[in-house]
Amino acid sequence: MSSDSFAFLDLADGRSLVGRGPFASSAKPPHDGVAFYRNDFGLTSTEPWLVPQHWEVVGRNEVAAFIAETDGVPTCNWEPPDASDFAAIFQEISAAIRTGTFEKTVPVVVERGTLEEPPGHRLLATAAGSEEPLLGYGFSDGISGFAGASPEQLFSITGTILKTMALAGTARTEERDVLAVDEKEIREHEYVAQSLVSKLGDIGRVRRGPRGIMELGSIVHFHTPIEVDLIGDESPAQLVRRLHPTPALGPLPRTPETLQQLIDWRRRLGTPEDFGAPFGAILDGEFHAIVAIRGLWWHHREVILPAGCGVIEASRLVNEWRELRLKREAVKARFGL
Template sequence: MSSHSFAFLDLPDGRSLVGHGPFVSSASPPTGGAAFYRNDFGLTAPEPWLVPQHWEVVGREDVAARIGPVGEPLSCTWLPPEASDFASVFQEISAAIRTGAFEKTVPVVVERGTLQEPPGHRLLAAATGSSEPLLGYGFSDGSSGFAGASPERLLSVTGGVLKTMALAGTARTEERDVLAVDEKEIREHEYVAQSLVSKLGDIGHVRRGPRGIMELGSIVHFHTPIEVDLAGDESPAQLVRRLHPTPALGPLPRTPETLGQLIGWRRRLGTPEDFGAPFGAILDGEFHAIVAIRGLWWQDCDVILPAGCGVIEASRLVNEWRELRLKREAVKARFRL
């Protein structure tokens, strides 16, 4: 990969791991030091580990300086997504739910944009400096890349303890009190939380925290923390396959058939292959991975902004379309686009 490649991931302790290219791809992580984990939504990458030429751990506020200045805001012309394309997929999903094939799944809509000039590393730099609970992430080779600030941690493993979360159920910040009693949103969240607990029960002692509300500026989500005291040694790749995709981004039940059907819907709507996929890093034996959402994907001047929504039996098309726009607007504000 290019010597001008960069990657970064915010760590749970307030610092960030920064990797400088060229990166060497590997099927397994190094025994020491640091490497990034990048895979697609279907976890098909044969060599998902990216070992940087050199790396450093810095404060979140110092990442942008390592990558390069953000500079003036980029100008982008956006092409709104077609509601009819999403409506067609939504109707197919609703029919599949009625037949019992799914309880929940997560279609994705993309908005496309054209920048006035190639961004270089500026979009990557714009994703840095996040504050908790957001976790910044990104990779760029100078002409293409992806970056964002994700509210969803897939997992962290430190000292024999795995931490993850259920993050599902969305509303505008001013509708926080309504979200707290919204039966549809609560049900969607419980699908995710209960599924995670069941997937983790055979690898250690599971502790589920209380459901709360995560505040993210213009939007809020239901959030439930989950911890596991691991009983054995499962590799980072094994843990990723156990958890990804959670019902927050994937199908419930999760089978090869339902996952394949979701990937088909995603591709029909033009979703980047690694949107919603795990992006992580191993650092001195500790592994951290986020779910790659709330971000941008770009190639030269072409930009893609994806957003997903959880669809269950009680979902209504107009409400989901509104939620998708709410999420995209939050990303545009983040990148000043």
């Protein structure tokens, strides 16, 4: 892997892990030290662990300086997504829900753009320095990469404590009071929270916190914290497979068939393979992983901005299309695009 490659991940305690390449790919994490975890949405990588040549733990506000990119983000010319492609898949999903194949699933729409010049590591530097509750992340080989600031932690393990969250249900900040009583959004959130609790019940004692609202500038989400006192010795990779994709990004029920159908829908809409996938790192025996959303994917000058929406029986096409635009606008504002 290129010596120009670079990765970073914000940790939940206000620090960030940064790593510089070349990265050595491995099927298993090292017994000690540091490795990043990168996989695609279908978890098909046989060597998801990336061991950096050099690494360091720094404050969040120091990551951009560590990347050493001083120029701003290049201007981007965007092409609006085609609503007809999404509408066709939305109708297929609605039909599958009516027949009982799905209770919920999450299609993704992408907006494409062209940067005036290749960004190098500049998009990583822009994603760095996120304020809580956002968790910045990114990987770049100097030509291609992805970077963002995710509101969703897949899970973290410190000692015998696993922490995760249900994050689903979206509205504009000025509609916060309406979100709090919106039955459709509450139902969508409960699908996610209850599914997570059921997936974790056989590996430890589960504690579900109260549903609250996470504020993210222009948008808000329902948020429920979940903790588990682990009783077994499952590896991070095993726990990733247990939890990913949560119903916030994946199908409910989650079976090989429903997951493959969702992947097929994602591919038809041009979704990057690792959008919504886990991106994480192991450090001093602790593991932290975010869900790679609210970000950009690029190759040379071409850039893709994906966004997903949870579709249930009560969903309506125009409302979901509006939510997708809202999420994309938040990403553009974060990157100054």
